[in-house]
Amino acid sequence: MKSLLCLICAVLILTGCNSVQNVGDTQSIPTVESAKVNAMPSSSPVEGLEAIQQTINEHWKEIGRRQSIALQSSGAGKDSIEIVIRSFGDFERILSKADIGAFKKSLFELAGKEFPLELSVLECCTGKPNVTGKITDVDTEENRILVINEKEKNGDSDDPVADWVGLTEDGKVFADGLEISSIFDSSLIGKEVKA
Structure with a gap:
């Protein structure tokens, strides 16, 4: 026993995985890297980001299941939406550039436009x-x-x-x-x- x-x-992954992947690369790195996307102008960035965040939250399970991605955390910051994800199902699978690109495309389609995004990818069991x-x-x-x-x-x-x-x-x-x-x-x- x-x-x-x-x-x-x-x-047991409740506390999350312990390695973060640079969303532009498939190699593990010990610190969080982020991908910034140019924002489309809006009359009030904070209100716009909060509305996008709410939309993401309402559709999260659908997007996550379709893309085999689990949401670890998300929130609308002052200038961007911050999302932390990991692979779902096969939690040891490393998300590829294509996986991450498809995920971001789904988010932008859901929002109806591109928005500033800080995306961190966790990798499991590598430390x-x-x-x-x-x-x-x-x-x-x-x-x-x-x-x-x-x-x-x-x-x-x-x-x-x-x-x-x-x-x-x-x-x-x-x-x-x-x-x-x-x-x-x-x-x-x-x-x-x-x-």
Whole structure:
């Protein structure tokens, strides 16, 4: 069972993946790069961006499913819309330039025009796990586990780092190289995990 939880690292993606891809390149880089698109003039940029953001939110599932892309976050900033995405389904798949171009085209078609866009692409499972520690609680209603890392402190306090971690819709759990089904039960308490 211990090996089961040690192999969850590539699976539990609630905290997101830990590498960001430059949207103009297919190589991983450690910092966020963004793609700026020239904005079409509007009478009030903030109102215009907020309206576009609302439209994107209303149609997100349709676009994401069609393009096999999962939205991690999005929001209208002062001068652009900022979106963070990752591959959906095969979460280890690296989005290509063509994938990203098709995604941006869908967004612009949905908005009826091009708009300033900062797009960040996350890649999964290509580095240090975001969460490590021991499972101390299981929330079966929310299908998540509480992981506490006694070796790391939370900011300037003496409290250990603690994270609730759940499984995304396309997440997978592996033990000894084999995929297994649901694992969120009290038998996990005390087990070591990497996510």
